[in-house]
Amino acid sequence: MARAVEVWPLDRVRELDRRSTIVWASPSVAAMIHDTFPFTPWILGQPLPENARTLIAAGGGTLIDEAKRFVHDDAPQLRLIAIPSIWGSGAEAAPVVVLNRGAGKEIRMDDAYLPHARAVWPELAATIPRERALEACGDAWAHALEGFLSPLASPGVRDDAAEIMRGMLEAGVGNDARWFELSSRAAAMQARSSVGLIHGIAHTLEPAMNAAVWGHARLCATYMRPVFVYDRRAEKVPALLREHDLSADAITGAAESLFDAGHYRQSLPALESAWPSVLRDRCTRTNAVLVRQTDLQFFLDFA
Amino acid sequence: MTNDRDKLRELLLDVFLLSPDEFRFDLTREEIDTWDSLGVVSLAVGIHETFGYHMSPQEATSLRGIADVMTLLSSKGFDVGQSG
Numbered sequence: 001m002a003r004a005v006e007v008w009p010l011d012r013v014r015e016l017d018r019r020s021t022i023v024w025a026s027p028s029v030a031a032m033i034h035d036t037f038p039f040t041p042w043i044l045g046q047p048l049p050e051n052a053r054t055l056i057a058a059g060g061g062t063l064i065d066e067a068k069r070f071v072h073d074d075a076p077q078l079r080l081i082a083i084p085s086i087w088g089s090g091a092e093a094a095p096v097v098v099l100n101r102g103a104g105k106e107i108r109m110d111d112a113y114l115p116h117a118r119a120v121w122p123e124l125a126a127t128i129p130r131e132r133a134l135e136a137c138g139d140a141w142a143h144a145l146e147g148f149l150s151p152l153a154s155p156g157v158r159d160d161a162a163e164i165m166r167g168m169l170e171a172g173v174g175n176d177a178r179w180f181e182l183s184s185r186a187a188a189m190q191a192r193s194s195v196g197l198i199h200g201i202a203h204t205l206e207p208a209m210n211a212a213v214w215g216h217a218r219l220c221a222t223y224m225r226p227v228f229v230y231d232r233r234a235e236k237v238p239a240l241l242r243e244h245d246l247s248a249d250a251i252t253g254a255a256e257s258l259f260d261a262g263h264y265r266q267s268l269p270a271l272e273s274a275w276p277s278v279l280r281d282r283c284t285r286t287n288a289v290l291v292r293q294t295d296l297q298f299f300l301d302f303a
Numbered sequence: 304m305t306n307d308r309d310k311l312r313e314l315l316l317d318v319f320l321l322s323p324d325e326f327r328f329d330l331t332r333e334e335i336d337t338w339d340s341l342g343v344v345s346l347a348v349g350i351h352e353t354f355g356y357h358m359s360p361q362e363a364t365s366l367r368g369i370a371d372v373m374t375l376l377s378s379k380g381f382d383v384g385q386s387g
Contacts, residue, residue: 234352236351279320282341285341285342285344286344287348288348289352290314290317290348291317293317
């Protein structure tokens with residue numbers, strides 16, 4: 001069983017010792033963070049203050065994952081407190097570390113990478129541009145749905161995933177602060193299960209697409225709808241959802257609200273050329289239903 | 304009409320990402336590089352979807368080659384023939 005990350009109220013973060021706490025914040029929220037927390041600003045690459053004992057990492061998944069790696073590899077004396085500035089990756093709650101290294105990604109997974117604690121700052125939800133918020137909902141939805149449907153999911157994991165998905169359906173998609181907690185729980189849950197074809201496609205296409213525009217979250221949001229329509233053709237998928245009082249139609253509705261047909265069509269040439277790699281991706285191979293070599297046509301026709 | 308043996312062949316091509324040229328019914332696990340832990344999961348999912356049979360984890364991990372898959376399915380009443 002994975003170690004649970006402590007969940008701290010924001011007041012507890014504010015009360016940390018000023019002399020031994022440093023803050024690394026992404027530029028998008030740095031002003032807000034430094035106005036609120038009276039701690040020493042720091043960024044990766046700077047010398048670490050000798051008396052530093054706690055690092056607050058406030059930002060997106062990339063920043064939090066780099067902070068997890070730094071504490072694990074270079075500064076184990078630090079206690080890491082993660083404050084996500086956007087939901088989706090769930091980096092603040094997952095033992096997975098995804099590092100952008102040159103043209104590729106380095107992925108590590110170990111409970112030792114987990115932050116000591118995470119905190120939700122609800123006001124940050126309003127700082128997220130609408131389009132990015134929707135894409136981030138797609139990333140979180142993909143964790144929850146694929147973690148639930150995975151052939152590796154235990155009954156307990158499925159119960160957790162179902163509860164998370166009910167929360168997602170209730171929250172709707174958009175700039176709602178409830179997504180911080182839903183996303184954290186979805187990421188922690190899928191680490192005890194696996195993900196599937198949405199992630200197999202996203203991981204494979206990311207290096208082939210313009211990274212400035214086509215991030216992981218956009219690919220998840222784009223492919224949630226076609227992959228769910230593909231998966232739910234197998235009777236076991238709606239049956240599993242029914243067993244957990246979840247409506248396949250409601251989930252399809254959520255996927256439709258995240259789907260952008262223009263984005264989907266733009267991505268298809270990359271999907272077509274990368275299909276053999278998609279099939280070999282480890283996430284694809286733990287999809288809810290077996291992905292066949294000839295199934296590319298389904299996705300081409302879906303456009 | 305596709306028979307059980309043809310269905311199994313098509314399934315194994317997809318599960319282990321093999322080309323028709325390299326496929327043989329007497330291939331062993333060691334000869335198939337995609338027959339790893341994820342391959343075991345895919346195989347179990349595919350057998351269930353194609354034949355409606357739920358392999359136990361013990362059955363899935365004990366298979367040493369395609370011949371064992373055929374023996375297992377034959378014992379469940381499927382007409383997949385022999386590996387030779």
